[in-house]
Amino acid sequence: FIIKTTSSFLGRYVCTDNDEEFSIALIAFNEAIEKYNEDRGNFWSFAKLVIESRLKNYLRKNARIADSSLEELTEGGMQIKDIGVTVDKTTSDLRDEILAFKKELEQFDITFEILAEKSPKHKDTRDRAIRIGYRVSDDGVLIEKVYEKKRLPIRDISRKFEITEKILKRSKVFILSTAVLFFKKYTNLIVWIKGVK
Structure with a gap:
């Protein structure tokens, strides 16, 4: 495209x-x-x-x-x-x-x-997902599970950060992508995503 x-x-x-x-x-x-x-x-x-x-x-x-x-x-x-x-x-x-x-x-x-298809459409939902993605990237155990299982460990994140599984499931692709972005320290993209949010 x-x-x-x-x-x-x-x-x-x-x-x-x-x-x-x-x-x-x-x-x-x-x-x-x-x-x-x-x-x-x-x-x-x-x-x-x-x-x-x-x-x-x-x-x-x-x-x-x-x-x-x-x-x-x-x-x-x-x-x-x-x-x-x-x-x-x-x-x-x-x-x-x-x-x-x-x-x-x-x-x-x-x-x-x-x-693009799975990204949150509303700004507040997107902002929250970015914050969750950052927290996941900053947690060694969680980010290791992300890479090990090739998916977002929803139940673990829910327990650790006291966020409902429903919220996590709605934005799981975006949260996972954001966690990867922060974890890999793509500086230019991080500056851009922080500016957009």
Whole structure:
């Protein structure tokens, strides 16, 4: 879905290994997961809109930097050689984290599409799930069980944190994914998820 949307928008083939636009699209897809609620209609249409919007912004921003004259940039204290390095490094780090996160989730049979579908639609529910995911990631025994059993140990979490099993079951895919995110210390994604919540 992400590759198809990006490729269609750009009008060219998208390489998942080194295309900055693909990284932007992945980030946008995650943003769509976080911000979606049922009032916005079909999730896939909403996600497509978010991806295309972020790609437009990215292309516009790059065009502005490319159009700026050397004098304007150096007068503003920006070193030309540093611009590309900073943007490339951040984008590359984020892309690496997203791809590593995707691979990590595969061992739990979770794809980004499943994560999008199973993510809480309301902000307060999502915030609570993020907090629970963090607490699970911070507990050695619980996170070990997550990796050992390849699922969320609902009963253990319920007892330990005094949270009803019903609440945990409703958001189990999202909580598990968030726990993995925090446990693996995907710094850029953590900063992003904290900002969105």
